[in-house]
Amino acid sequence: MPKATNLIEAYNNFVVEPLKTEEEFKDFYVERPKNAPSPIEELKDRIENADSAKKYLFLGFRGCGKSTELNRLSRMIDRNRFLIVSYSIRELDVSDFDFRDFFGSMALKIYDIAEKEIKLEANIKDDFLDFMMHVTKVSEEDVTKYRGMGISFSNFILLKLGREAKTREYIRKELETKISDLIQKLNWLTMEVETKTEKRIVVIVDDLDKLTRVKQAEDFFYKNYGLLIQPKCFVIYTFPIPLTFNPYYENVRPAFDDDIILPQLPVKSKDGKRLNEENINFYKGIVEKRMDLDLIEENALEEAIVSTGKTSEFISIMRDAAIKAYRGEKGGITKEEVGKALEKLRRTYDRTLTEAHKKRLLEIYDKKEARDDNIDDSTSRDLLFSLTAVEYEDEEGRWCDINPLLMPLVEKWKKA
Structure with missing residues (x-):
C-alpha cells in the first residue's frame, strides 16, 4: 500500500486493524524505540530453544499493538520446526464467552491443522469427531450438508459456537463433567501431529484481552488457570494488564512459564514536565509511513501524539481528522480537525464515568499509581480495563496516569 499523498488515501491508510500481510508490514510497520523494544524477538528465542x-502470558493494554506483534511472531518462528495455530477468540462470542467454549475452539483448531498436515489415525479421528458431535448436538446429516457447501467440520462447529446460544448451552452443559476428556483428546491430536510432522505446535490465542467485562476476564484466567496449562503444546495467551492489579495475579503467574509485557509508551515523563522525544518519534514514524507529512501541520501532529493514550487511539484520531479535513475542503490536517477528533473521543470516555470513577482518576493523576482499596473494590481495575487509566513503563519504572485524552477534564473534576 503506497504512502498517502492526499487526505482520502490517508483516511484509508489509518485503519485500526493489526498488520497481517507481508506488504502491510513492509509499508507500515515501525520498530519500537530502543528504550522499549518489542519483546517478540525474545519470545521467539524462548520458544525455539525450549x-x-x-x-x-502476553500482557498489554487493548490497542497497544499486541496483535501486530503476535502476527510478527507467527512470521518469524522457524516453520521447518514449528506449526503455528493462530486465531482470535472474536471468532466466538466475546460478550458470552466461557472457558468451555475456549477449549472446544482450541481443540477444533488443532484438529483443523491435523487434517491439513497429516493422515490422522482412524481411531483418533473418529473418537474426536464423535465426541464433538455429541457435546454440540450436531448430527451427521448437518456435517455432510455443510461439507457439501465447502465448510469444514471445524469451521462448521466454530460458526455454531459463535452464533448460536443453544450450541453454547449444549457444550457447556456436556463439558461441565467432561472438560478433562476434551483436553485429553486435544492432547492426543497434538501428539499425533507432532509425531508425524516432526514439528511442534504453537498455539497463539489472540484477543483474550478484549473480553468485555473485568469479571468475565478474571473468571476465565483465575478460576481456570489450572486447565489453561494442561495442553501439551506451546500456548501464548493474550492477557489483560488490568488483571495484574488483582492480588490473585501473584498466585496465578507462577503456573505459567513466563509473563511477557508489551509496555505502553509514555510521551511525557512521570511528572508531566518533559516530553519523551524517542517515543514521540515512534508515533511520528507511524504517520510518516502512512502519509506524506505535508498533509498535516506540525503542531496538529504533536497535539495528536501527546493527547492520546495508545497506538490504536492515535491511529483512530488521525483517521477521523483526515476525513474532517477532507470534508472541510482543506489541503491538509490542521489543529482544528485534530481537536475535534480528540473532543469526540473524549466525550465518549467521559459519559461512561461515574463520580466514583472521577474521584479515583484524580487520585491516580496525583499519585501516579492505580490501587484498589481492597480485593472487593475493582474501581481502579475497571478504569484500567476501560483505558481511562493507563500503566506506563520507562526509565522511572512502572507508573500509572489517566489517559492523556482526559487531561483537559481534570480541573473540571476537581471543582465538581
Whole structure:
C-alpha cells in the first residue's frame, strides 16, 4: 500500500486493524524505540530453544499493538520446526464467552491443522469427531450438508459456537463433567501431529484481552488457570494488564512459564514536565509511513501524539481528522480537525464515568499509581480495563496516569 499523498488515501491508510500481510508490514510497520523494544524477538528465542512445550502470558493494554506483534511472531518462528495455530477468540462470542467454549475452539483448531498436515489415525479421528458431535448436538446429516457447501467440520462447529446460544448451552452443559476428556483428546491430536510432522505446535490465542467485562476476564484466567496449562503444546495467551492489579495475579503467574509485557509508551515523563522525544518519534514514524507529512501541520501532529493514550487511539484520531479535513475542503490536517477528533473521543470516555470513577482518576493523576482499596473494590481495575487509566513503563519504572485524552477534564473534576 503506497504512502498517502492526499487526505482520502490517508483516511484509508489509518485503519485500526493489526498488520497481517507481508506488504502491510513492509509499508507500515515501525520498530519500537530502543528504550522499549518489542519483546517478540525474545519470545521467539524462548520458544525455539525450549526443551518442552511452555505456556506464556502476553500482557498489554487493548490497542497497544499486541496483535501486530503476535502476527510478527507467527512470521518469524522457524516453520521447518514449528506449526503455528493462530486465531482470535472474536471468532466466538466475546460478550458470552466461557472457558468451555475456549477449549472446544482450541481443540477444533488443532484438529483443523491435523487434517491439513497429516493422515490422522482412524481411531483418533473418529473418537474426536464423535465426541464433538455429541457435546454440540450436531448430527451427521448437518456435517455432510455443510461439507457439501465447502465448510469444514471445524469451521462448521466454530460458526455454531459463535452464533448460536443453544450450541453454547449444549457444550457447556456436556463439558461441565467432561472438560478433562476434551483436553485429553486435544492432547492426543497434538501428539499425533507432532509425531508425524516432526514439528511442534504453537498455539497463539489472540484477543483474550478484549473480553468485555473485568469479571468475565478474571473468571476465565483465575478460576481456570489450572486447565489453561494442561495442553501439551506451546500456548501464548493474550492477557489483560488490568488483571495484574488483582492480588490473585501473584498466585496465578507462577503456573505459567513466563509473563511477557508489551509496555505502553509514555510521551511525557512521570511528572508531566518533559516530553519523551524517542517515543514521540515512534508515533511520528507511524504517520510518516502512512502519509506524506505535508498533509498535516506540525503542531496538529504533536497535539495528536501527546493527547492520546495508545497506538490504536492515535491511529483512530488521525483517521477521523483526515476525513474532517477532507470534508472541510482543506489541503491538509490542521489543529482544528485534530481537536475535534480528540473532543469526540473524549466525550465518549467521559459519559461512561461515574463520580466514583472521577474521584479515583484524580487520585491516580496525583499519585501516579492505580490501587484498589481492597480485593472487593475493582474501581481502579475497571478504569484500567476501560483505558481511562493507563500503566506506563520507562526509565522511572512502572507508573500509572489517566489517559492523556482526559487531561483537559481534570480541573473540571476537581471543582465538581
